[in-house]
Amino acid sequence: MAFVLRRQETLDAQALRERLAGEPRDVARSLLAAARQGAPEAQALLGQILLDGQGIERDPALARTWFGIAAEQGHAMARNMLGRCLEHGWGGDQDLPGAARHYRLAMQQGLDWAAYNYAGLLATGRGVERDQAAAFALYLQAAEAGHAKSMNLVGRYFEEGISVPVDAQQARDWYRRSALAGDFRGQFSHAAVLAEAGELNEALHWLREALVGGNLNFLRVARTSLANARQAELRELALAYHQRAAELGDEHDGQALRDYQAPSTAVAAPLPG
Known part of the structure; x- marks a missing residue:
């Protein structure tokens, strides 16, 4: 599972504030417009604010949909977040094997967060066969790429x-x-x-x-x-x-x-x- 990983910020509230200055409701409207026009970054960010309820009514099911749309366009973090939704049952049924599959795909794109999340499944044997050695190898790869939690x-x-x-x-x-x-x-x-x-x-x-x-x-x-x-x-x-x-x-x-x-x-x- 040796992939070239890169450091990438998660789509969290702080990152949104830094990247999208303005009133939350205005930002949400702008993201929705850009997402509908097919911009994968906007789709991923829209999914995150829907998941968090930031500037828009919280809707995990719709967040999951937008993460899926962005993932299909090759957005690695959106695919990782789709995996998170499947892992935790946010916005729909829990699907641990499905989460593992999306983490692997995002990891193949070099995303450190996906390696970290997939390692968590390996370490606990959820959705995949438990393999602490493989989990450690992925944590180490992500850590060497600069991932603080790893x-x-x-x-x-x-x-x-x-x-x-x-x-x-x-x-x-x-x-x-x-x-x-x-x-x-x-x-x-x-x-x-x-x-x-x-x-x-x-x-x-x-x-x-x-x-x-x-x-x-x-x-x-x-x-x-x-x-x-x-x-x-x-x-x-x-x-x-x-x-x-x-x-x-x-x-x-x-x-x-x-x-x-x-x-x-x-x-x-x-x-x-």
């Missing part, structure tokens, strides 16, 4: 010895590279290594960076890890993670914050690596 996972493979010999130095190096490249999970992993080495000030810096960029699922896991950290300085940050999760999440996250703020006699444990 860098973090390469670090994890080396740390845990998944299909490769344990190599703590390689793990540290890849976590650091992921952190510097802006991945919030990589920043958290890097911080954990620094904390264990006693470099608490640097660890706290990266934990604050991860807090700013982290999504809700990450915050929910990270807040527990920090709350159970051996170091008091790290436990103090758990409150900020709980607060941010409560802002982004639901009533369960609000209750978790209230429970955390209540007096507790929990025994602290080491921060997971």
Whole structure:
């Protein structure tokens, strides 16, 4: 599965803001017009804002349709996003083998995100036969192409010895590279290594960076890890993670914050690596 991968930005809200300045509703109307005229980039971007509900009513099924139209015109990221829709059941039935097929096709076009997503299926055996060695090879290819999330996972493979010999130095190096490249999970992993080495000030810096960029699922896991950290300085940050999760999440996250703020006699444990 050796392909020449390139670094490509995902079609996320931040990229849309940078590339399409203006009022969201105006941008949505412009994209719709361009998409109807057959412009694949506009079709892909329209699919993304429909998926996110940015400037337009959220419609995952229609997003899936536009991703498919753009993919048929050779748009690699649209094909990758079609794979994501199929993997997660966004806008229709879940189809893991179909997701794998679209990831492979986008990967053949050199898309690092597709390699990362296909590696995730290989690592978990969803839609394809489980193959950790092949997953690692793809993560490494994407990481070497500059994909920040893959860098973090390469670090994890080396740390845990998944299909490769344990190599703590390689793990540290890849976590650091992921952190510097802006991945919030990589920043958290890097911080954990620094904390264990006693470099608490640097660890706290990266934990604050991860807090700013982290999504809700990450915050929910990270807040527990920090709350159970051996170091008091790290436990103090758990409150900020709980607060941010409560802002982004639901009533369960609000209750978790209230429970955390209540007096507790929990025994602290080491921060997971």
